[in-house]
Amino acid sequence: EAKTFSRGSLVVFDESMRRRIRRRMQVEQGLRDAIRDDNLFLLFQPIVCLRTGRVVSVEALVRWEHPELGRMMPEEFIPIAEECGLIVPLGERVLEQGFQCLARWSAGDDSPTSGISLNLARNHLMMPDLPRLLEAEAHRAGISPSDVHLEITEGAVMPDVAAARERLGQLRKVGFRLAIDDFGTGYSSLACLHQFPFDLLKIDRLFLEGLGFSPDRVAIVRAITTLADILGFRVVAEGIETPDQLALLRELGCDYGQGYYFSRPVPIDEIPAFLPLPSPSDVGVDLRC
Ligand code: C2E
Ligand code: MG
Ligand code: MG
Ligand code: MG
Secondary structure, three states: OOEEEEOOEEEEOOHHHHHHHHHHHHHHHHHHHHHHOOOEEEEEEEEEEOOOOEEEEEEEEEEEEEOOOEEEOHHHHHHHHHHOOOHHHHHHHHHHHHHHHHHHHHHOOOOOOOOEEEEOOHHHHOOOOHHHHHHHHHHHHOOOHHHEEEEEEHHHHOOOHHHHHHHHHHHHHOOOEEEEEEEOOOOOOHHHHHHOOOOEEEEOHHHHOOOOOOHHHHHHHHHHHHHHHHHOOEEEEOOOOOHHHHHHHHHOOOOEEOOOOOOOOEOHHHOOOEOOOOOHHHOOOOOOO
16 A cells, blocks of 8 residues: 655555546646647636626636546646646637637627636746737737736736736736736735736635625725725626625625626627626615624
């Protein structure tokens, strides 16, 4: 029986660990093949203006159908891609597909939106030639970088703030828009936010859990929207699931929203140009905190 020591305690490789390791190897190999064969695809989730219900952009979320394991979610395979050096080729496929989708929608007249939001991993962000490559790719696809929001998580800019800031500045300079993703989950201080050229700040869905019930949550979200306003960032609330959350966020001055309340990630032709907003009388909001 294989044995190993981990933080001083004896761990025996049991059947479940063997299965986990096997799965991990399966995912890694499968991912290599999927990238090579271009078998990744995108689903889209609308980002909605909370004043008008208009779909202002769609976030592209990568999916993959593993031949044996079935539908794979990014929470599982993105970290693996990051660890085994596949995140850049994966990201390149996603960006290329995303740009092409945007070009197709722009050409058609029943497209729900004229913008796309794409996630960019840290290693990809820090690739030396990225701004130039992306600019060329956009040009080739026939789209304007100003219709593309690149989403970068707070965690991805933090390890080397100066380098990330320079890189983001270059991307901004060639016309791309920038969003800080999952805001509030990393350890970036609110104080250094103003040093970055972000257009959008996406509040992590963590803060929406219990939003209607916890005064703390309301206070935090209020502080974030106030600060964003001062710094000139627009705010997107992620993970809106209920009409009450939606009403609260509108009260708090949040510009845009995204979440299962509006739509799960779906193929693009299932997204309408407008999504209905509940009238204020439909929800009971209590802001006395
Ligand atoms: P993210 O960029 O924060 O994307 C939002 C995630 O929250 C998506 O999960 C979406 O399905 C989920 N979500 C949206 N609304 C709700 C809601 O109301 N409730 C709940 N519980 N969840 C909601 P998904 O698609 O599984 O993606 C997870 C993460 O994987 C993304 O988080 C992003 O960080 C990463 N990811 C996805 N696609 C890509 C990609 O193409 N490249 C890179 N580098 N990362 C990606
Ligand atoms: Mg995102
Ligand atoms: Mg997010
Ligand atoms: Mg997330």
